[in-house]
Amino acid sequence: MSLLKLxxxxxxxILVALWxxxxxxxxxxVYPFLSLSARAWLNRYWSRRLMSFCGIKVVVSGEALLTGPVLWVANHVSWIDIFVVNSVRATAFVAKSEIRSWPLVGWLAAGAGTLFIERGQRHAVQAVSEAAQARFRQGAAVGLFPEGTTSVGDTVRPFHASLFEPARIAGVPIQPVVLRFLHHGQRSPLASFVGEETLAANIWRVLGETGLCVEVEFVAPLSTQTAEGQPMTRLELSKQARSAILERL
Known part of the structure; x- marks a missing residue:
């Protein structure tokens, strides 16, 4: 790293640590004494300030569903993604259980209501499904990264369809969310968290840069019926969501 960036x-x-x-x-x-709506406001405000302290600009487009239950389905690039989406609306994301053990990021994700899934466990999907449906009944937003891993941001890996089922059963709108990472106005993998890189190394690189921006585009909610008027399966919904994100990425 250049000494000029140090x-x-x-x-x-220092700012991020204090925040x-x-x-x-x-x-x-504070949370134990707040209503759900007050917690949601605090999550959103805190996430916005965190992105500001990290030097990351967030630009939102499209019609985000800001009230009522919704499943937001997004492509996955970085640890930043959760906080970017939470800066728009407080969202309980479904995330791999390993994130819970990450220093700071894991603690904050847990505090924000993240639904952790134990990959490889027989009853993991059922447990997360029940937790997601409970959030829907509260009128909350649930977020999902169906790729199951991160990418450099220029493509979308195949989606895992199983976690679309809670929203399908509950009749909750499913809205694709496109995350595009830019550096000085150009698409860039600079902030992507992939491969064997450590979280500390990624955070160090991100905090050393200027001109980082995340464009968040909310696509129209998915159609839930086929052309014949039949309810779509979770696999059909996942394919529709992936196509909607891929064509705008």
Whole structure:
């Protein structure tokens, strides 16, 4: 890293660290006394400020469903994704259980209501499905990264369809969300968190840069019926969501 970037990284690390401490204190001391709507407002505000402290601009387009239950389905590029979407609306994301053990990011994701799935466990999908339906009944937004892993952001891997089932059963709108990462106005994999890179190394690189931007596009909710008027299966819904994201990526 250039020595010119070092002061920027140090300053941002201090700001982020202090903001994370504020977030953890809110989760532990304030959340128990807040209503669901107040928690949602606090999540959104905290996430917006976090992105600002990281030097990341968030640009939103499309008609996001900001009230009522919804399943938001997004492509997955980085640890940043959860906080970018939460800056628009507080969202309980379904995420791999490994994230829970990540320093700071994992603690905050848990505090924000993330639904962790134990991959490889027989009853994992059923448990997450029940938790998601409980959130839907509360009128909440649930987020899903159906690829199951991250990419550099230029394509979309095949989707796992099983976690579309809770929204299909509940009749909840399913809205695709497209995340595009830019660096000084050009599409870039700079912030992507892939391969064997450590979380610390990725955060260090991101905090050292200027001109990072995430474009968040909310696509129209999916059709839930076939041309013949029959309810779509979870596989059909997952294919429709992937196509909608891929053509706008």
């Amino acid at each position: 002061p920027r990284v140090v300053l941002r690390l 994370v401490i504020v977030g953890l204190l809110c989760v532990g001391l």
